[in-house]
Amino acid sequence: MKTSKWLYLFLLPGTLLYLVFFVYPTLSGLYYSVTNWDGISPDYSFVGLEHYRTMLTGDLLFSKALGNNLRFMLVVVLAQSALALVFAMLLVKNTKTNILLRALYFFPTIIASISVAFIWSFMYDPTLGLVNAALKSVGLSSWALNWIGDVHIAIYSIAFVQVWAHTGQVMIIFIAGLQAIPEDLYEVARIEGAGRWQTFRRVTFPLLAPSATIVVAYTTIQSFKAFDLIFAMTGGGPVNSTEILSTYIYHTAFQNYKFGYASAESVVFMLIIALVTILQFRLLRGRTA
Amino acid sequence: MLHGIVRKLVLSAFAVVILAPILLIVVTAFKESNEFYANPVGLPRNFTWINFRSMFRDQSMGLYFGNSVFVTLLTVFFILFFASMIAYAIMRFGGRKGTLLYGLFSAGMMVPVQVNMIPLYSLVSKLKMTNSLTGLVVVSVSVYLPVAVFILSGFMKSLSKELFEAGSIDGAGEWRMYTRIALPTSMPSVAATAIFLFVMIWNDLLYPLLFITEKTKRTMPLALLQFQGEYVTNFPAIFAGVVIASAPMVLAYLLLQRYFVAGITAGSVKG
Numbered sequence: 001m002k003t004s005k006w007l008y009l010f011l012l013p014g015t016l017l018y019l020v021f022f023v024y025p026t027l028s029g030l031y032y033s034v035t036n037w038d039g040i041s042p043d044y045s046f047v048g049l050e051h052y053r054t055m056l057t058g059d060l061l062f063s064k065a066l067g068n069n070l071r072f073m074l075v076v077v078l079a080q081s082a083l084a085l086v087f088a089m090l091l092v093k094n095t096k097t098n099i100l101l102r103a104l105y106f107f108p109t110i111i112a113s114i115s116v117a118f119i120w121s122f123m124y125d126p127t128l129g130l131v132n133a134a135l136k137s138v139g140l141s142s143w144a145l146n147w148i149g150d151v152h153i154a155i156y157s158i159a160f161v162q163v164w165a166h167t168g169q170v171m172i173i174f175i176a177g178l179q180a181i182p183e184d185l186y187e188v189a190r191i192e193g194a195g196r197w198q199t200f201r202r203v204t205f206p207l208l209a210p211s212a213t214i215v216v217a218y219t220t221i222q223s224f225k226a227f228d229l230i231f232a233m234t235g236g237g238p239v240n241s242t243e244i245l246s247t248y249i250y251h252t253a254f255q256n257y258k259f260g261y262a263s264a265e266s267v268v269f270m271l272i273i274a275l276v277t278i279l280q281f282r283l284l285r286g287r288t289a
Numbered sequence: 290m291l292h293g294i295v296r297k298l299v300l301s302a303f304a305v306v307i308l309a310p311i312l313l314i315v316v317t318a319f320k321e322s323n324e325f326y327a328n329p330v331g332l333p334r335n336f337t338w339i340n341f342r343s344m345f346r347d348q349s350m351g352l353y354f355g356n357s358v359f360v361t362l363l364t365v366f367f368i369l370f371f372a373s374m375i376a377y378a379i380m381r382f383g384g385r386k387g388t389l390l391y392g393l394f395s396a397g398m399m400v401p402v403q404v405n406m407i408p409l410y411s412l413v414s415k416l417k418m419t420n421s422l423t424g425l426v427v428v429s430v431s432v433y434l435p436v437a438v439f440i441l442s443g444f445m446k447s448l449s450k451e452l453f454e455a456g457s458i459d460g461a462g463e464w465r466m467y468t469r470i471a472l473p474t475s476m477p478s479v480a481a482t483a484i485f486l487f488v489m490i491w492n493d494l495l496y497p498l499l500f501i502t503e504k505t506k507r508t509m510p511l512a513l514l515q516f517q518g519e520y521v522t523n524f525p526a527i528f529a530g531v532v533i534a535s536a537p538m539v540l541a542y543l544l545l546q547r548y549f550v551a552g553i554t555a556g557s558v559k560g
Contacts, residue, residue: 008378014371024412090299112509262407263408
C-alpha cells in the first residue's frame with residue numbers, strides 16, 4: 001500500500017515527546033545506576049556494579065522493602081481477587097439493584113489515592129477513628145488496635161485499604177467474563193443434574209480462567225507499584241515496617257540524595273516487574289491453550 | 290430462600306464498608322473542630338461551612354483547583370490529539386513499520402514510573418522546567434501517551450482499510466481522512482480513553498510531587514499532601530479539602546457512570 005509522506009508528520013509531536021521525556025530518561029537510568037551521582041553535583045564517577053552488589057548482599061533495608069512488597073502483594077492479590085469474584089457472581093445479572101451496587105462498589109476507584117489515604121488514616125486513628133469506635137461499641141475493645149502505628153500490622157492495614165479501593169474495579173472484569181459464558185452451558189449442567197458447586201467447578205471456573213488471569217496479573221502489578229497510599233499514610237514507617245520498593249527508591253533518591261544507588265534499585269525493581277509479567281503471560285497462555 | 294438472605298446480607302455489608310468511610314468524611318467536613326473532638330463519628334449538631342471557607346481563604350484552594358484544571362485539561366487534550374494521530378499513522382502504515390511503531394509505544398507501558406522518575410527529574414531540572422505547570426503538562430503528556438496509543442490503535446486497527454485506500458485514490462489527504470473519517474468513527478474509544486486519562490491525571494500525585502515545590506503551582510493532590518503536615522490532625526479541614534478535590538470526578542461519575550466504568554476498565558486492563 002502506498003502511503004503519503006505526510007504520515008510521518010502525524011508521528012512527529014507525540015514521538016518526539018515520548019523519546020525525550022520517556023525513552024531517554026528510562027535508558028539514562030541504566031547509566032546512572034553504575035555511577036555514584038548524588039543528583040546535584042556536576043561530577044560523579046563510574047562505580048561499575050557496586051550498587052547492585054551492595055543492594056543484593058549488604059542492604060538490609062532493601063531486602064526488608066522487597067519482603068514488605070511481597071507480603072503486601074500476596075494479601076492484596078488473594079483478598080481482592082477472591083472478593084471481586086464473589087461479588088461478580090452475586091451481581092452478574094443486569095438488574096437495576098445490581099447495576100446500582102456495582103456502581104457503588106466501583107466508586108472508590110475514582111477517588112485520588114491521596115484522598116483514600118486520608119480517609120483511612122482517620123478511620124484507623126486509635127482514638128478518633130470509626131474502626132475502633134465500632135469495635136468498642138460491639139464489645140470488642142481488645143480488638144481495637146493502633147492499626148497503622150503498630151509495626152506488626154501496619155502493612156496489612158494498608159493492604160486492606162488497597163483492597164477497599166480496588167475490589168470494585170476488578171469485579172467489573174470478572175462480570176464481563178461471567179457474562180460471556182454462554183447460557184446453554186448452564187442449561188446443560190442443570191439437565192445433567194449438576195449441583196451449584198459442581199456447576200461452578202466444571203463450567204464457571206474453567207471458562208473464567210482468562211478473566212481470572214487478567215485480574216491476578218493486573219492486581220499483582222498494581223499492588224507491586226503501590227506508592228501514594230503508603231507514602232501518605234505512613235511514609236514507610238513505623239520503623240520501616242511499611243517501606244516498600246517504590247517508597248524506598250523515592251527516599252533513597254530524594255531524602256538521601258543517592259541518585260546512583262536509587263537508579264540501581266529502580267532497575268532491579270523493573271526487572272522484578274518484568275519477570276512477574278512474563279511468568280503470568282506464560283501462565284495465561286498455558287491455561288487458555 | 291436462605292441463599293437469598295445470605296446474598297443480601299453479604300451485599301449490604303460490603304455496601305456499608307464502602308459507603309461508611311465516604312459518608313463519614315463528608316459529614317466531618319461540615320463539623321467545627323471543637324465539636325469534632327467531642328463527637329468524632331456522629332452527625333454534626335452545628336452544620337458549618339467554616340472548613341470550606343478556610344480552604345479557599347487561608348489555603349488558596351481556588352488557585353490549586355485552577356492549577357489542576359489547567360494541567361488536566363491541557364494534558365488530556367494533547368494526549369488524545371497526539372495519540373490519535375500516532376494510532377492513525379500506525380493503522381495507515383500497517384505492515385512491519387506499523388508493528389514496529391506499535392511495539393515502541395506498547396513497551397512504554399511496561400516501564401513503572403519509579404524507573405524513570407529519577408533521570409526524568411534531573412532532565413526536567415536541567416531544562417529549568419521545574420515549578421512550571423506547562424512543564425508538568427509536557428511530562429504528563431509524554432508519560433501517559435503510551436497507554437492512549439495502545440488503546441486507540443487497538444480500535445483503529447479494526448477500521449476498514451479499503452475506506453482509506455478509496456479515500457486516498459479519490460484524492461483526500463491524510464489530514465482530511467484523519468479528521469473526517471478516522472476520528473469520528475473512533476469516538477467511542479477516544480471517549481473511553483479520555484475518561485481514563487481524566488481520572489488518572491486529576492488524581493496524579495507523583496509527578497507534581499517531583500516537579501512542583503512552589504506553593505502557588507501546586508495541584509490539588511499535592512496541596513492535600515501538604516495540608517497533612519500543616520493541619521496534622523485537623524481532620525475537618527483536611528476533609529473539606531478532600532471533598533473539594535473529589536467533587537469534579539464524583540459529579541462526572543454520577544452523570545456518566547457507565548462510561549466511567551467502561552473507560553477505566555479498558556484503560557487499566559490494557560495499561
